Amino acid sequence: MIWKKLPNHHKLFRKYLSPWYPENDRPKMTRPDMLLLPQYVGVKPNTGNLKYLTNEGLEETKKIFDLMRESYYGDFQNFIEFDKLNLEVIDAIDRAFGEKEVKQLINESDPKKISNSYLILVCEFGLALGDLFVETGKFEWLYSYPYFDSIVVNQETGNAITVFDWAVKKFSSYGLNDGFKAKFLTTIQIDEEDRQKKNKG
Numbered sequence: 001m002i003w004k005k006l007p008n009h010h011k012l013f014r015k016y017l018s019p020w021y022p023e024n025d026r027p028k029m030t031r032p033d034m035l036l037l038p039q040y041v042g043v044k045p046n047t048g049n050l051k052y053l054t055n056e057g058l059e060e061t062k063k064i065f066d067l068m069r070e071s072y073y074g075d076f077q078n079f080i081e082f083d084k085l086n087l088e089v090i091d092a093i094d095r096a097f098g099e100k101e102v103k104q105l106i107n108e109s110d111p112k113k114i115s116n117s118y119l120i121l122v123c124e125f126g127l128a129l130g131d132l133f134v135e136t137g138k139f140e141w142l143y144s145y146p147y148f149d150s151i152v153v154n155q156e157t158g159n160a161i162t163v164f165d166w167a168v169k170k171f172s173s174y175g176l177n178d179g180f181k182a183k184f185l186t187t188i189q190i191d192e193e194d195r196q197k198k199n200k201g
Contacts, residue, residue, distance in 0.1 A: 006099050007106070009165075009172040015111050016119050017168065020146050030165040034187065035151070041158040045142040052144045061143045061150070065127065068147075072124035085128060085135075091181040093125060094170065102171050122171060123148050126164035129184065133161055136188060157194045161187060 007015075010029040018026045043050055046058060053061060076082070080092035097105070109118035130152045133139040139152040139161065148164040166183070169175030 006103055006173040006176065009169045009174040012106070012118070012172050013165075013168050016109070016116070016122070017148060017164075019111065020114060020119075021149070022145075030168050031162045033162060033166060033169075033183075034190070035160040035162065036158050037153060037160045038158045040142075040153050040155055040160070043155055045140045045153050045155065052142065057145060058143055061145065061147045064147045065141075065143075065150075068123055068127050069131070071120070072128050075121075075124060076128070085131060087132065087181050087184060090125075090128060090132065090184065093128075094180045097171060097176075099173075099176060102176065105171065118171065119148075122164065122167040125170060126167035129166055129180070130161070130163040132184065133163065133188075138188075138191065154191055154195075157191055157198060159191050159194060 013030045014028055018028060021027065039050060045051070046053070051058070073085070076089055076093060079096045080089055082089050105118050105121065109116035111118075126148060130139075130141060130150070133152045134141060138154050138156070140155065142151050142153045142160070144150045150164065151160045151162050153160045166175070166180070170178065170180060
């Protein structure tokens, strides 16, 4: 199908991501940018009763993450040369994909194939965003299935960032021009303000 108008994030999520969830539990829309998960305050992600995956599933997901990291480190060099992931890389990808480029990306992507270009770029961009949140030292990955259901969580504030949902929003009419470098920095600021309020309370 040739898209004349750029679809919104929910429609693209249903088309490209939802089919890869278990058949009896397929979400139909993206999640909010940030969730508050008080059950994770003071709790290390992926442990105890609060982990989403079995030990085997956890290791498998980590392997997929490592492969996807190799993928984005290679693919993103086409837009900006870098040795280490940073916000300028995120900004370069953000700027490279306007409405025309996202339409083209969608039009060439077969949703029946898990290796389609749209899903791959969403996962690379979401993973890169999550890795940058983790590099701040305040967040950790909370792995899930499928791997693009994973989020990053700050165990001090309970704030969770739905980075792969952010990526769907970027490559849609909804978040195309949000400016993800600024969005990242604003989210870090909000999380820090939450931490300070919590400590004062």
